[in-house]
Amino acid sequence: MDLLIQRLINAALRSDAEFGKEFKKALMISGIKLRDFSNISGIPLSTLKKVVSGKSSIRICTLRAIINGFKNVYQENYKDGFIAFLATRQVVERILSSRELASLNIKVKGYPVNTLDDVYKAAMKAVRDGAKAIVAAPIVSQMLQDFIDTPLVSVNVCENDIVQSIKIAASQFSAISQQR
Numbered sequence: 001m002d003l004l005i006q007r008l009i010n011a012a013l014r015s016d017a018e019f020g021k022e023f024k025k026a027l028m029i030s031g032i033k034l035r036d037f038s039n040i041s042g043i044p045l046s047t048l049k050k051v052v053s054g055k056s057s058i059r060i061c062t063l064r065a066i067i068n069g070f071k072n073v074y075q076e077n078y079k080d081g082f083i084a085f086l087a088t089r090q091v092v093e094r095i096l097s098s099r100e101l102a103s104l105n106i107k108v109k110g111y112p113v114n115t116l117d118d119v120y121k122a123a124m125k126a127v128r129d130g131a132k133a134i135v136a137a138p139i140v141s142q143m144l145q146d147f148i149d150t151p152l153v154s155v156n157v158c159e160n161d162i163v164q165s166i167k168i169a170a171s172q173f174s175a176i177s178q179q180r
Contacts, residue, residue: 003089003112004029005067012063020054023066029096029110030073041069082107084126086136087155088114108135116143123148 004026011022027037034052038045043065050056051066085092085108092110095101101108109129111122119136123144126134131150134141138154145152 003110004070008067008070009063012058015054016057017054019058020052024052025093025097026070029093030070032073037069037073040072041065043069081130081132082109084109084111084123084129084131084134086111086113086119086122086126086134086140088112113140119143120147123150126150
């Protein structure tokens, strides 16, 4: 959630249009409809529609109410536990916004990581936040297995994904070789 709030604040500092896009993405990732968010945050639906469109300047009190609204959503959504997902920011965003995951009705909270240090910090935070299990890349799961008691599940990368990645790498290598 800290990442989501930071992204909203950064977007608000850039422009109203950027904030509208980021706010819309945050709603989608959180799995909440604009009308429901209006009820949770106490912000009139008409104001939220203007914010999402990016055509209206956001007031600081509205920004605070949006941030507090997301805090309330996350506290309510995750009070009974959730599954933590550790991956890079791009992967976390892609997976959390996938329709397939949304259709499963499973509470998943993303923890973006970029370094080994981030992995340990994120795992500890996930445990403190109440994660019932952690899903991560095989190498990350191996590193964490002696470090935490929370159940760990390794992402199962299928053979087709690996072969496809090798093909992409080979095509890039071929392109580089041809340039020389």
